[in-house]
Amino acid sequence: MPVIEVTNLHKRYPGKVAVHDVSFSVERGEIFGILGPNGAGKTTTVESVIGLRKPDGGTISVLGLDPIRDRDRLRTRVGVQLQQSELPERMRVREALELYSSFYPDPVDWRELVDQLGIADKVGTAFRKLSGGQKQRLSIALALIGNPEVAVLDELTTGLDPQARRDTWEVIQRIRDRGVTVLLVTHFMEEAEYLCDRLSLIDAGRVVATDSPTGLIARVDSGARLRFRVAGPFDPAVLTALPCVTGVRRTGPQVQVTGTGDLLAQVSAALGAAGITAADLRTEHTTLDDAFLALTGHQLAG
Amino acid sequence: MNRLARITSVELRLFLREPMTIFFGIALPPLLLVIFGSIPSFAAPSPDFGGERFIDVYAPALIATSLAMLALSSLPTILASYREKGVLRRLATTPVRPGFLLTAQVVSHLLMALVSVALLLVVGATAFDLPLPANALGFAIAVVLATTSVFAIGLLIAALARTGRLASGIGSLLFFPVAFLAGLWTPGPVMPEFLRGIASFSPLGAGSQAIKDAWSGAWPQPLHLLVMLGFTALAGLAAARWFRWE
Known part of the structure; x- marks a missing residue:
């Protein structure tokens, strides 16, 4: 009981x-x-x-x-x-x-x-x-x-x-x-x-x-996620062209990339080839915040 | 009962850590008696006071003042702030009901009132030949009813005021007319006749006149006792009706 x-x-x-x-x-x-x-x-x-x-x-x-x-x-x-x-x-x-x-x-x-x-x-x-x-x-x-x-x-x-x-x-x-x-x-x-x-x-x-x-x-894990900062111009097409990338979102200097598989290696290689310097490149994990956002459509904190 | 005794002893200890309440509620009335008793003209019989001394007619007003401080200022402020700050709410989550804390506070304040009255009688008797009340039973009845009437009003303030500050404000605002009609500024025969008539219908105006009557050996007037009973019943019922735990 x-x-x-x-x-x-x-x-x-x-x-x-x-x-x-x-x-x-x-x-x-x-x-x-x-x-x-x-x-x-x-x-x-x-x-x-x-x-x-x-x-x-x-x-x-x-x-x-x-x-x-x-x-x-x-x-x-x-x-x-x-x-x-x-x-x-x-x-x-x-x-x-x-x-x-x-x-x-x-x-x-x-x-x-x-x-x-x-x-x-x-x-x-x-x-x-x-x-x-x-x-x-x-x-x-x-x-x-x-x-x-x-x-x-x-x-x-x-x-x-x-x-x-x-x-x-x-x-x-x-x-x-x-x-x-x-x-x-x-x-x-x-x-x-x-x-x-x-x-x-x-x-x-x-x-x-x-x-x-x-x-x-x-329930909401959509695969891997990366985040980095770019200083200069940045064309998202460099990344969206990659088969492992499912989405690219840019907010100011912040870029967030979602995708599957070996995202980190492929994205850094593509950025390097395009001559783009990415700062603070890191992998992000899905959190309860993301789960809450996905389930309710709005942020938990705020 | 054991729990209630424990809470009461803790609340009493907290009470003793409030220097302002101790001073105004307990020490000030005997202190005023000492001050006025030490002024030769106030300590001598005077035709202005019907052949009595100033301190004889002032002592009942001092008892009333002490009751008013404790009941109108201290008690409602503490109770309203206990509610405002969630002290009652926290207690409601334990096996003890918040009513215990309310009871403990009232009991603490009643004990303090008792101490204050006793102090005044002892100081008056030992230092200034103030006779003990000639009609002891009448005196006890008058003091008890004066206490219940003004404590009921204090509980009503605690019931209506949402915050400790508001309760404190209402209490102070009420204190002055109540103490004025009790004769704090114009004791006994000094109070104009028409004003004394009005004062008879106030809780501590009736109270101090009843206390004075019993002190002199008479019985308190039925009107005064009825007025005090009325305030006790009306304010007490209203407080019970409107009191909220949060």
Whole structure:
């Protein structure tokens, strides 16, 4: 039985439909991602999953429980980190951790958590004196402090610098290794690609596709892709004449070439023969961004 | 209950880290009593005050002022900012319901109000021979109703104001007329008769007059008690009706 099962979720706010029709299911021990642009309905979806919002349609089951009806039983088994939820300004990190530990029947040792999250030296600091990244890591600690079976994390690494982001990803992987199921909401493609076993792409309140990151990429993989810069005049015909090239697109000095087979060798040979100097010639891989673009017709980021 | 006690003790600790609230809500009224009590003319019986001393007629207004600071300024600001900043929202994701935090805040503020009243009585009695309230039960009833009426108004502000800043603004705006009618500037007999009539219909005008009556040994007037009950019920119901967790 799936740990989380969402079927035909529908949620309206006055004057606006936030979620049209969202279905997905998350298996035990999985890191499942919900990836989509801002305003796609991701947050409303997770808020419904954890019982903060009552759906207008559809059904949700988490650990076999109904998030609204079995609210209290679910809360001890699901850890949640939400966006835009702060702590009292003058509350110190240690006080928050001790207080939140006391809410749960079987909490983890918060000292280990703050060690793993790299805020062990901040336990005496007031919340308002923490940096954005430290607040974020404290939020994650509070979500995990109850030793949950399911962790729901909304925009996990927003506000973190790249190093802190990597560290946080490792923490999430360690949590999963302990058997915790993770539902991860993000608009950050790289995060989804790195962490998620499977993910749903959500756009305008609907699920566009659900698959593993490689599976999603494979759906749209159109072969090889090259990118380089040219300084002077450049006639695309030099490349379109090649049998392995399927498309050439120029934006200012940037040229993008798509094609199949041994694209790199043939293109560089053709450029050399035509006397064109190509700078920063590199192969590009298809990403989730490309998958999203292909499936929805618009960019994920932006 | 254990959880509520824990949250309350944490919130109390946070409260004690707010120097401004401590000063205006708890320390200022006894301090004013000390200042006025140290001025010889205010500490001597005067025909202007019906043969009583200025500090005798001023003490009830000081109690009312302390209640007004805590209930109108501190409480709604904290509650509205807890909602605005998602503190309640975060709590809603844990096994603890956000109502616990609301209760903990009200309890903390009530405890502080109690401390402030006790401080005023002790300072007055030890330093300035201010007699303890002659009608202790009447005094307790008057203080409790004054407290509930003004706390209900504070909760209503917290229910209506979307942000902590707005709650703080509304609270400060309300504080002045409420404290004025309680006699902070024109205590007891100094307040013109017609104004005292109007003040009887304000929560702390009724409150400080009821407190004064009980202090002197009489029972509070039914009108004053009814006014305070009315504010408690109306503002309390409205607050419950309109309060939103986010």
